[in-house]
Amino acid sequence: MNKALVRLMAGFRRFKEKYFQEELENSIYRRLASSGQTPKTFLIGCSDSRVDPAILTGALPGELFVVRNVANLVPPCEPSAVGFHGTSSALEFAVVNLKVENIIILGHRQCGGIRALMRGPQENPDSFVSQWMNIAKDARKVVMQEHGNEDEETRIRYAEMESIKVSLRNLMTFPFVREAVESGQLSCIGVYFDLEEGELWEFDQDTNKFRQLELTRHGVT
Numbered sequence: 001m002n003k004a005l006v007r008l009m010a011g012f013r014r015f016k017e018k019y020f021q022e023e024l025e026n027s028i029y030r031r032l033a034s035s036g037q038t039p040k041t042f043l044i045g046c047s048d049s050r051v052d053p054a055i056l057t058g059a060l061p062g063e064l065f066v067v068r069n070v071a072n073l074v075p076p077c078e079p080s081a082v083g084f085h086g087t088s089s090a091l092e093f094a095v096v097n098l099k100v101e102n103i104i105i106l107g108h109r110q111c112g113g114i115r116a117l118m119r120g121p122q123e124n125p126d127s128f129v130s131q132w133m134n135i136a137k138d139a140r141k142v143v144m145q146e147h148g149n150e151d152e153e154t155r156i157r158y159a160e161m162e163s164i165k166v167s168l169r170n171l172m173t174f175p176f177v178r179e180a181v182e183s184g185q186l187s188c189i190g191v192y193f194d195l196e197e198g199e200l201w202e203f204d205q206d207t208n209k210f211r212q213l214e215l216t217r218h219g220v221t
């Protein structure tokens with residue numbers, strides 16, 4: 001049998017022992033299977049294998065509705081009839097059908113998509129990644145204007161954070177998101193995971209800056 005599948009099955013056996021306990025009438029999956037999912041949070045994360053939202057947050061099954069794409073980007077609202085819109089359709093389902101209360105955009109350090117964006121599209125401008133990363137081209141522009149003299153790694157780090165701000169702005173171009181935010185039913189949050197330092201940063205709309213979250217035993221300050 002394929003080695004990756006063997007490993008996957010071993011993991012699935014542990015998962016099943018934990019969440020499908022036959023003797024427990026109210027085991028997590030019995031409940032989720034009979035009453036359906038009611039996640040309160042929609043998370044947009046990167047496809048990067050080191051940034052799995054459920055592992056990072058210890059979320060239980062049913063807690064997070066997630067879409068992952070290259071560089072955790074939210075595209076602007078575009079006509080649904082043209083092209084295919086994976087992230088936009090997940091967003092629509094989360095807000096309109098599931099009526100989530102929070103949207104979290106989870107960016108991260110060492111993002112390959114952002115690195116490609118900062119190196120410019122000259123390598124392969126027609127590739128899917130280059131086209132996709134155009135969503136964040138304003139982030140590149142801002143960083144080159146404000147931090148053009150910094151070294152490449154520092155510029156990439158700024159761009160990783162700046163692109164979260166672009167995605168937060170793009171969220172508001174979807175009428176159903178704007179409406180839910182304006183009526184106080186939905187919050188949009190930008191978070192940055194520094195995987196080198198093991199730190200979380202939150203975007204503060206008031207100061208327009210990221211601030212490091214201090215982790216305590218019971219949560220966050």
Ligand SMILES: [Zn+2]
Nearest residue numbers: 046048071111
């Ligand atoms: Zn990434």
